[in-house]
Amino acid sequence: MFLRNNPHKLIFLNCVRIRRCVMFVGRKEELRLLEESYASAKGSVIVVYGRRRIGKSTLIQEFVKNKEHTFYFEGIESGNTKAQILHFTSALRKMVNDPVLDSVVFSNWDQVFTYFTDRVVNSLPEKKLILVLDEIQWLAAGRKTLIAIIKYYWDNFWKEKNVKLVLCGSIASFMVENVIRSNALYGRIDLEILLKGLKPSESLSFFSERKSKDEILKYLLIMGSVPRYLEFVNQKKSFNKNINDLFFSQTGRMNNEIEKIFYSQFRGSSVYRNIVNLLQKSVLGLDKISKLLNMPSGGGLKRYLENLENAEIIVSFIPYN
Ligand SMILES: Nc1ncnc2c1ncn2[C@@H]1O[C@H](COP(=O)(O)OP(=O)(O)OP(=O)(O)O)[C@@H](O)[C@H]1O
Ligand SMILES: [Mg+2]
Known part of the structure; x- marks a missing residue:
C-alpha cells in the first residue's frame, strides 16, 4: 500500500491524453450542457452514454481539452478487475509524478480511490478537478461493485471538493441498469447525455x-x-x-459493421438478434413482438427494446391512427 502522509510534492503531468487530430464537428448543445455543469460551484456527476463509435470519447476530449486538472481513465476490453486496476495505475503514473506509484500495487478499487483522494483530490483544494472514467462497463468488469465504491467516494470525499465526475460507457444495458438507474447513484446524477448521431446541419x-x-x-x-x-x-x-x-x-x-456493433454491444444475447430479425420484416407493436417471441410484454422485453433504441438500432413511435 502507499504511504498516506507521503511528503513528496506531487506534480501533475500532462493529464489529458488527446488522441484526436481530426477536426471536431458539432455537438454544440452537448458541449453547452457540459460547460454549464463544469461552471457550477459544486461537484457534479455527469453520465455520457450511447452506442459504440457515436463520438462519446471525442465529445469528452473536446470538453476537457483546455481544462487544467483532468484525469482521464479508460477501461480495457475483456479485462478482469485486476487487469483494469493495473491499467488504471499505469495511466495514473503518466499523469501524476509520484515515486510511490512506481512501487505500489493496488489490490482493489478501494485502495485506488483512497490514493486518488488523498494524493490527488486533496492536493488540489479549491480547484476544479475532472475525473473521467471512460468505458466504465469494462472498468467495472461488468459488475456493480465499482459503481457502489464510486458512490462511497463521491458521497464522502469528492462531491464537496468540486470534483466533476464523468462516467462514460458504450454498452447501453450496463449504463442504464448499473449507472443511470442504479440504486447507488440514485439522485446523484446532475447531467445525463444519451449521445445520438449528429444533427443533419452538423x-x-x-x-x-x-x-x-x-x-x-x-x-x-x-x-x-x-x-x-x-x-x-x-x-x-x-x-x-x-x-x-x-x-x-x-x-x-x-x-x-452491423455484426461488429451488435457483438460489441450485446455480446451473445440472442434475444436482441431475434427482435431485430422480427422488426426487419415489418413494423410491430409490443404485444405482437411479445407473442411472436413468446416472452411476457413486461419489464424484460421492454428493457431489451429500450436498449436497442438507445443503441439507435430500432426506433419506436406512436402510430398516427
Ligand atoms: N464530433 C466529432 N467531430 C469529428 N469527428 C468525430 C466526432 N465524433 C466522433 N468523431 C470521429 O469518430 C470516431 C469515433 O468516435 P469516438 O471514439 O469518440 O466514439 P465512441 O462513442 O467513444 O466509441 P466507443 O464506444 O467505441 O468508445 C473518432 O475517432 C473521430 O474520428
Ligand atoms: Mg469511446
Missing part, C-alpha cells in the same frame, strides 16, 4: 461543397449521421462508388 461539415444536398441526404439516411462513418466517405468518389466500396467490397469498412 453533418454537412463532413462533405465537400461540391456534393449536392440530395446526395448528402442519401449518405445520412444510410449512415445515420454517425461521424465515424461519415469520415469514411471519399469526397472524390461518386455516391455509387462510395457505397459500393464501403458496403459491398470485401474489404469495405462498412462491410459487416
Whole structure:
C-alpha cells in the first residue's frame, strides 16, 4: 500500500491524453450542457452514454481539452478487475509524478480511490478537478461493485471538493441498469447525455461543397449521421462508388459493421438478434413482438427494446391512427 502522509510534492503531468487530430464537428448543445455543469460551484456527476463509435470519447476530449486538472481513465476490453486496476495505475503514473506509484500495487478499487483522494483530490483544494472514467462497463468488469465504491467516494470525499465526475460507457444495458438507474447513484446524477448521431446541419461539415444536398441526404439516411462513418466517405468518389466500396467490397469498412456493433454491444444475447430479425420484416407493436417471441410484454422485453433504441438500432413511435 502507499504511504498516506507521503511528503513528496506531487506534480501533475500532462493529464489529458488527446488522441484526436481530426477536426471536431458539432455537438454544440452537448458541449453547452457540459460547460454549464463544469461552471457550477459544486461537484457534479455527469453520465455520457450511447452506442459504440457515436463520438462519446471525442465529445469528452473536446470538453476537457483546455481544462487544467483532468484525469482521464479508460477501461480495457475483456479485462478482469485486476487487469483494469493495473491499467488504471499505469495511466495514473503518466499523469501524476509520484515515486510511490512506481512501487505500489493496488489490490482493489478501494485502495485506488483512497490514493486518488488523498494524493490527488486533496492536493488540489479549491480547484476544479475532472475525473473521467471512460468505458466504465469494462472498468467495472461488468459488475456493480465499482459503481457502489464510486458512490462511497463521491458521497464522502469528492462531491464537496468540486470534483466533476464523468462516467462514460458504450454498452447501453450496463449504463442504464448499473449507472443511470442504479440504486447507488440514485439522485446523484446532475447531467445525463444519451449521445445520438449528429444533427443533419452538423453533418454537412463532413462533405465537400461540391456534393449536392440530395446526395448528402442519401449518405445520412444510410449512415445515420454517425461521424465515424461519415469520415469514411471519399469526397472524390461518386455516391455509387462510395457505397459500393464501403458496403459491398470485401474489404469495405462498412462491410459487416452491423455484426461488429451488435457483438460489441450485446455480446451473445440472442434475444436482441431475434427482435431485430422480427422488426426487419415489418413494423410491430409490443404485444405482437411479445407473442411472436413468446416472452411476457413486461419489464424484460421492454428493457431489451429500450436498449436497442438507445443503441439507435430500432426506433419506436406512436402510430398516427
Ligand atoms: N464530433 C466529432 N467531430 C469529428 N469527428 C468525430 C466526432 N465524433 C466522433 N468523431 C470521429 O469518430 C470516431 C469515433 O468516435 P469516438 O471514439 O469518440 O466514439 P465512441 O462513442 O467513444 O466509441 P466507443 O464506444 O467505441 O468508445 C473518432 O475517432 C473521430 O474520428
Ligand atoms: Mg469511446
